[in-house]
Amino acid sequence: xxxxxxxxxxxxxxxxxxxxxxxxxxxxxxxxxxxxxxxxxxxxxxxxxxxxxxxxxxxxxxxxxxxxxxxxxxxxxxxxxxxxxxxxxxxxxxxxxxxxxxxxxxxxxxxxxxxxxxxxxxxxxxxxxxxxxxxxxxxxxxxxxxxxxxxxxxxxxxxxxxxxxxxxxxxxxxxxxxxxxxxxxxxxxxxxxxxxxxxxxxxxxxxxxxxxxxxxxxxxxxxxxxxxxxxxxxxxxxxxxxxxxxxxxxxxxxxxxxxxxxxxxxxxxxxxxx
Amino acid sequence: xxxxxxxxxxxxxxxxxxxxxxxxxxxxxxxxxxxxxxxxxxxxxxxxxxxxxxxxxxxxxxxxxxxxxxxxxxxxxxxxxxxxxxxxxxxxxxxxxxxxxxxxxxxxxxxxxxxxxxxxxxxxxxxxxxxxxxxxxxxxxxxxxxxxxxxxxxxxxxxxxxxxxxxxxxxxxx
Numbered sequence: 001x002x003x004x005x006x007x008x009x010x011x012x013x014x015x016x017x018x019x020x021x022x023x024x025x026x027x028x029x030x031x032x033x034x035x036x037x038x039x040x041x042x043x044x045x046x047x048x049x050x051x052x053x054x055x056x057x058x059x060x061x062x063x064x065x066x067x068x069x070x071x072x073x074x075x076x077x078x079x080x081x082x083x084x085x086x087x088x089x090x091x092x093x094x095x096x097x098x099x100x101x102x103x104x105x106x107x108x109x110x111x112x113x114x115x116x117x118x119x120x121x122x123x124x125x126x127x128x129x130x131x132x133x134x135x136x137x138x139x140x141x142x143x144x145x146x147x148x149x150x151x152x153x154x155x156x157x158x159x160x161x162x163x164x165x166x167x168x169x170x171x172x173x174x175x176x177x178x179x180x181x182x183x184x185x186x187x188x189x190x191x192x193x194x195x196x197x198x199x200x201x202x203x204x205x206x207x208x209x210x211x212x213x214x215x216x217x218x219x220x221x222x223x224x225x226x227x228x229x230x231x232x233x234x235x236x237x238x239x240x241x242x243x244x245x246x247x248x249x250x251x252x253x254x255x256x257x258x259x260x261x262x263x264x265x266x267x268x269x270x271x272x273x274x
Numbered sequence: 275x276x277x278x279x280x281x282x283x284x285x286x287x288x289x290x291x292x293x294x295x296x297x298x299x300x301x302x303x304x305x306x307x308x309x310x311x312x313x314x315x316x317x318x319x320x321x322x323x324x325x326x327x328x329x330x331x332x333x334x335x336x337x338x339x340x341x342x343x344x345x346x347x348x349x350x351x352x353x354x355x356x357x358x359x360x361x362x363x364x365x366x367x368x369x370x371x372x373x374x375x376x377x378x379x380x381x382x383x384x385x386x387x388x389x390x391x392x393x394x395x396x397x398x399x400x401x402x403x404x405x406x407x408x409x410x411x412x413x414x415x416x417x418x419x420x421x422x423x424x425x426x427x428x429x430x431x432x433x434x435x436x437x438x439x440x441x442x443x444x445x446x447x448x
Contacts, residue, residue, distance in 0.1 A: 062356075062357055062360070062361070063356050063357065063360050064353050064356055064357065079360070082360050082361075083359055083360055083365075084360075084362075084363055084365070085360065085361055086361065086362055086363060088360075088361045089361070090357070092353075092357075094353040094354065095353055095354050095357035095358070096354065097350055097351050097353065097354045098277070098351050098354040098355070098358060099277075099280065099281060099284045099347060099351065100284065101280065101284065105280065109277070109280055110362075112363075113358065113362035113363055113364055114362055114363070115363055
């Protein structure tokens with residue numbers, strides 16, 4: 001075990017990722033290419049275009065992605081050997097497919113598996129106007145409903161670490177606001193993936209990372225999003241720089257080629273500076 | 275933590291098993307009783323032997339639908355299991371036991387339904403009562419068959435997932 005990993009083990013950091021490489025069978029390139037990330041008892045958001053490796057990073061932390069190099073420690077334990085750690089949760093729909101069940105029974109079983117109680121999530125479902133989904137299995141829900149049920153299952157049962165993959169995709173505005181409030185109130189460490197830059201204004205105190213072509217770039221502050229600029233090529237005043245398929249791209253504060261706030265998502269931003 | 279009741283309930287309410295394991299097999303029983311029995315030598319021993327042979331073969335085929343259903347369930351739930359064993363109180367042992375019990379209960383039910391269907395159809399055709407003579411044996415063998423089908427399905431899925439799907443050298447987890 002390395003020194004960093006050993007210290008994380010002692011402290012029980014919610015998540016420690018070191019030089020992580022993920023490559024899916026049959027593919028020529030790495031989905032995650034040497035990412036390093038340490039999350040303490042805090043909340044961070046990872047922003048990146050579709051296919052940048054954000055979901056693969058979360059899946060690796062959950063033991064669902066093919067890790068070809070590096071280390072992942074969750075709550076101080078190696079993800080390859082961790083077992084029975086109920087304080088970690090996610091909104092990924094695939095982890096709730098233990099069997100085909102209506103949401104109502106899925107909640108009961110999940111409460112039992114997590115060692116928690118059902119009252120809180122049932123109250124949330126009522127508050128979110130989602131009682132109509134209770135008698136349908138997940139695969140029969142709309143994409144937005146499925147995402148919201150996943151979000152609520154992830155936040156329920158007192159987790160210490162919540163990994164959320166695109167939690168607001170296809171979710172309507174009112175439920176988005178409610179979900180953001182829940183996230184802000186949560187005591188858990190949260191890692192939230194998104195490709196929407198606008199969302200960062202809702203989480204100004206959160207840590208911020210960008211992900212491009214499997215590389216994790218950061219750390220920044222989400223509240224600084226309006227002050228960040230993207231530049232083509234390396235710059236001496238860059239806070240961070242990374243390689244993309246259009247060459248080196250750097251991020252600067254308060255001045256630069258293109259303000260981050262000028263685009264709704266990073267794909268559009270990269271297209272504009274290309 | 276036990277998933278025995280939820281799994282048993284899920285298997286018992288699986289329409290696919292009921293259709294392919296009962297309705298489709300009943301179709302073959304009809305053929306066995308009324309179409310393929312034309313050349314059978316008349317006589318009690320031949321009729322009982324013929325009926326028994328059909329029951330043995332079709333009951334086995336019926337249980338293979340259970341096996342396929344279990345294999346599909348495990349394959350479909352692979353990410354959930356990888357997550358569940360790490361981040362819930364679910365253990366591989368309790369999961370396997372729950373699935374085995376569910377399979378055994380369904381196998382018992384399928385065997386009884388098959389015995390009832392074959393008894394009814396062949397008795398009607400031969401104008402004689404032909405029923406299983408050793409019910410306890412049917413119960414025992416059915417339960418064992420369910421457990422065997424669960425083991426077979428799980429083994430096949432594990433072989434495919436772990437050895438036939440290409441994986442990188444240092445993959446995390448199961």
